[in-house]
Amino acid sequence: MVQLTKAGVFLVKGHLTVEDTGAVTVEQVNSKLAGAGLPGLRLDRIDREAAKQATMACQIFGSHNTANDSRNLKLRFDALASHDITYVGIIQTACASGLKEFPVPYVLTNCHNSLCAVGGTINEDDHLFGLAAAKKFGGIFVPAHQAVIHQYMREMMAGCGKMILGSDSHTRYGALGTMAIGEGGGELVKQLVKRTYDIAYPEVVAVYLEGKPLPGVGPQDVALAIIGAVFNSGYVKNKVMEFVGPGIANLSVDFRNGIDVMTTETTCLSSIWQTDEQVTDFYRIHGRPDAYSKLEPGEVSYYDGMVKVDLSRIRPMIAMPFHPSNVWTIDEMNQNGADILRQIEIEGQRQLENPKLQFSLTDKLVNGRLRADQAVVAGCAGGTFENIVAMAQILGPTSIGDDAFSLSVYPASQPVNLELINNKSIESLMLAGATIRTAFCGPCFGAGDVPVHNGFSIRHTTRNFPNREGSKPDSGQIASVALMDARSIAATAVNGGRLTPATEIADVLKPVPYTFNKQVYEKRVYQGFGKAKPEVELVFGPNIANWPEIRPLPVNLLLRVTSVIHDPVTTTDELIPSGETSSYRSNPYKLAEFTLSRKDPAYVGRAKEAQALETKRQRVAAGQVDAEVERVFNSVLPYSGYSIEQLQQFIQETGIGTVIFARKPGDGSAREQAASCQRVLGGDANIALEYATKRYRSNLINWGMLPFTISEGEQDKLAVGDYLYIPGILQAVQSGAETVDSIVISTSGTKTLKLKLENLSKDDRDIIIAGCLMNYYSC
Template sequence: MLDIFKKGAFLVGNNELISEENIAELEARNNGPLDKEQAKKGTITYGILKEHNQSDSMQSLKIKFDSMTSHDLTYIGIIQTAKASGMTKFPIPYVLTNCHNSLCAVGGTINEDDHVFGLSAAKKYGGIFVPPHVAVIHQFMREMLAGCGKMIIGSDSHTRYGALGTMAIGEGGGELVKQIIGDTYDIEYPEVIAIYLDGKPQPGIGPQDIALAIIGQVFKSGYVKNKVMEFVGPGIANLSTDFRNGIDVMTTETACLTSIWQTDEDTKEFLNIHGRVEDYKELQPEAVAYYDGAVYVDLSKIESMIALPFHPSNVYSIKELNSNLNDILHKVEVDAKKLINNPNIDFKLTDKIHNNQLKVQQGIIAGCAGGNFNNVYEASEIISKATAIDKDYSLSVYPSSVPVYMELAKKGVVSNLMAAGAIVKTAFCGPCFGAGDTPANNGLSIRHTTRNFINRDGSKPGNGQMTSVALMDARSIAATTINNGILTPATDVVDEYPVYDYHFDDSAYRNRVYQGFDEGKDEEELVYGPNIKDWPEMSSLGEHVLLKVCSKILDEVTTTDELIPSGETASYRSNPLGLAEFTLSRRDPEYVGKAKAVAVLEKSRVEGNSVPSEISHVYDKITEVYPAAGKDLTSIEIGSVIYCTKPGDGSAREQAASCQRVIGGLANICKEYATKRYRSNVINWGMIPFQTKEEPDFEVDDYIFIPGMKAAIAEGKQEITGYILGDTVREIHLYWEALTDNEKEIVLSGSLINYNRNKFVNA
């Protein structure tokens, strides 16, 4: 089904993949040695990055994007940060969608106040505003802005439009701010991995099946982490562009940097249907292209797949699961106990086995992955075989945009689904992050969405509530639906590919979307609701730092949802201090109180007060290991720190870092960062991105003193020795991956906001 290359690979003629291990054979056919470095330039990736690079080096890239996008969990913070940095207009098309806080169900006027603010910002600075329920963020970008050879940055991790020839990157808001104020996205040239697709999927196999098969093979090994996935090979021609979009958006769950696909006549037809045929151009690798790695995928052997709780990489074929229900589900239960960390919750999946079959309680087809036209249409074809949905099972379907909804309605799909008992709702991302369709306690939901992390369905394990989500393709969800909620692979019920056409009607966009790019109006005023607050002041980095350990998490991976929960907390996204109250609330409820107590100590230091009595013993130890510091409070910045083994898997939202910072966070310590985007967020919020190769020889409430921190950053060092000030004084050896010149200045300034303010003052 899948074969992962141990070394790099050459793609010859865009149809033959040859391992670097067999280079002698290729060179013999080539009548001479191959220039590997030249062949690296033969990828689609190289051409797009070169065109968007502003530096004179293709090794150290400085990228400017063609457009940007954000949703209503992120755009207010971005606009506030850019405004504080001196923004006067949006220099490139900036799409503000409203697909996360669409329901306005929690927090009174908070959510709609945010939407009003967004529209006022679009009018003032020249943006594009998509009202609630009109489209989910990524479907709108596919339909209206993505095009061949372009680059798009979005403040959502699933910013992926590679199937349309667009290299799109999901990042924290700070990286979008840089684009707004004229700076660049600075990265080292990434490795490129070929995803070679061959063959044709079986009837009943959908994009989620293929995506999960790939994720299950590459995530845990980090094979594509922070790399570009370049989709090539003859199998692409057997997939429609809408189908490709469904695979592409899930590449985020591999931890890759971005993705890109070769384009063809089907890509051209997709863009033509959407009135943008001029955005098409053929993208193909050169005659010989070199890749740093490769994954061979035989599409014909992909089965109906399922990702069990609590990660998209926990992948099995549905047939394998059904053959080993007790063993596999019991393993998930055992693993879950370590994650839940609550003795009052007895998490169960095996109790859903009846007559050797797995009975689920809920199905969801939604969002940027599941709500595409082809997924809903083909699911409906399967569901039409049933007269009604089992009363103990519910199905909700969320088309990804109003144009998709309109076409489904014209073809009778909506009425067919509703007649069978499904509920068809509006474009909304809620089921993917816990703001809609939360199952009943102990329920199991199967979803064609993007993530199934713990409590991302909206449940609250800390309050004794526990549910779980398994990810599946819409077709297998439909097959399960017609089998009374008994887990069923679509390949058991589908024996042919449905045939359909698609017509795009943009009338809803023309009538509802505010198209203001390049038409900003200085006289427009931003409209602030009472919950929208500016960022608090943040200090620049001290000469030395004193860190108090306020949380220590030893889980294999810590997701952004654990760092700052999604769901109802989303209502506070525009209030930095209000949202910060929820930091780590579902994982370490004591963290916020501890961090705020440290912030009080730092405030006292800034005000020039004497050493507080409760930490005088800490300063006694500091003078032992670093006499030069004495008791000079002005030179030692005090802040909190969290330790996680591998933090930042999941969402791009910057609040996972900013919430730590605004209540006194000064650093993270980890073995490795799960994603580049989380590390970028840590840096952009002025925190030090420490790593350590040692096991964490400190506990919560210990202090760590690091002398000469400011000088180390300024001088470009990448490692430093600190001191754990516990019962005994012990050394700790910390390092950080290379920082760009801008990143150094951001950390030294204390935040991207401070850095930008300083730059404008000195300009």
């Protein structure tokens, strides 16, 4: 079904893959070409370095790299995209960094807080801020309910050979020939003030597709199979996934988009697909034929690995709580449900780390089959035209029933919705008992269709992390989500929630043509690029607050350890929860109150104690007297022989802050608030064995936080309440040091801890020294 190749791989003429044994000869390749029935294809030579440059990724990087260095890229993007829980903070940061006008098209969509259901006026206040910003700086504003961010970008902004940067982790348009990257807001700020996205040239992994999916197998099935094969090993972490092979021709563009958007869950950096006549048709249908160009690897291209997928062997899949990589075939689940669910319960209970919550799934078994309480199809992954048409065909004249099971469907854009109305798919779904909603991302992050306590929801959305469905564990609530394809969700709905693979009833599926009506956007979307109006004033609602003043990096640091997390992976949802907290993302102070609230509820209190101590330290440094500050410094640091004057200077030069340890933090969302909330509460650093994603590490750096790593086993030296003293940290960062000596001070004594500070560019170090990106640009 899915095979991974550890060695490098040559792709020849787009047809043949040859593993790099280190001694591949032209004769061997030509022999394989002949054996594959391609005797007309012959090579004259094999040049590994030239073949690396023949990938589509290399071609696109080369056209966007502003540096005279092909190994250390400085990229400028063709367009930017943000939604309504990120653009306020980004624009305010950019304004503080010198923004005058958007230099490239910047799309501001309103698809996350569009319900305006929590917090009174604050969501709509953010939307008005966004419209004013689009007018003032020359942006594109997509009002609420018009489209989810990635569907609009597919329909209106993607183009072959382009690069797009978005402040949402699922920024992926590779199937349309666009290399897109999801990052924290700081990276968009850099583009807005005409700086670059700096990255070492990433490895490129071929995803070689062959065969044809069975009827009833959908894009989510293929995506989950790939995620299950690569996630745990980190096989494609921070790499580019380049989709090639004859199987691509057997997939519609909607199908490709559905696979592509889920590549985020592999932790890859980006994705790109070879293009063909079907992509030509996509751009023609959407009124943008000039956006198409042929993309394909060179005659011989070289990849750092390969994921080989036989599409014909993929079966309907289900990703069980609490991660998209926890995958099984639906057939396996139906045959061995009791055993599988017991193991998932054990692992889930451990992951929740809350003895008051009893996570249970075995009670959802009815006559040996898993039964869902709810089904949802939504967002950039689920709400596409072909997915919803297939659901209507599978449900047909049946009914989902009048019991507790419910089905909600969210078309991904108004143009998609309009065409579904025209071809009567919406009518069929409504008559079957489904509820039709507007374009909204809420079910992907817990702001819509929250199931009942102990409920089990099946969803064609992007993630199923703990509490991603909207439950509140701190209030004693628990529910869970399994990810499935829309086709199997419809088949399950036919059976009243009893888990059913769509392959059992796939004979009803037939292709339906799509017509795009651009009038929907022409009459509602504000198109302001290139038409900035500097005289327009930004509109601030009462919840929109500026970032607090952030101090630069001190000479020394004294950090209180405020949280220690030993889970294998810590998601951004656990660092700063999704759901109702999204309404407060325009207010750094209010949002910070939720930091680690679901993982370590005492964190905020501990952080505030240290922050208050830092405020007192600054007063002492200015000449005041504070007994508590002197007591802390005297109790945790060796002051033997210090004079009063020396102690005073030492207090002036040594900032007090906080640090958290997590084994592998940052999986999931691109939200910069996972880092900025710690910073608002006085956080100066994270310590990890490794970082789950580049984007989380970038967020730390852009907020002036030190992204330390330590060696396996060293984490046992850290406990909540300890102090970590890092002498000379300013000089170490300035000098480019990659290791820093520190002292852990606890009630039982002191220990040394070597901190690693690797792979930081000069700009990264300068940002950390300045204290954050805003400080850096205002210098």
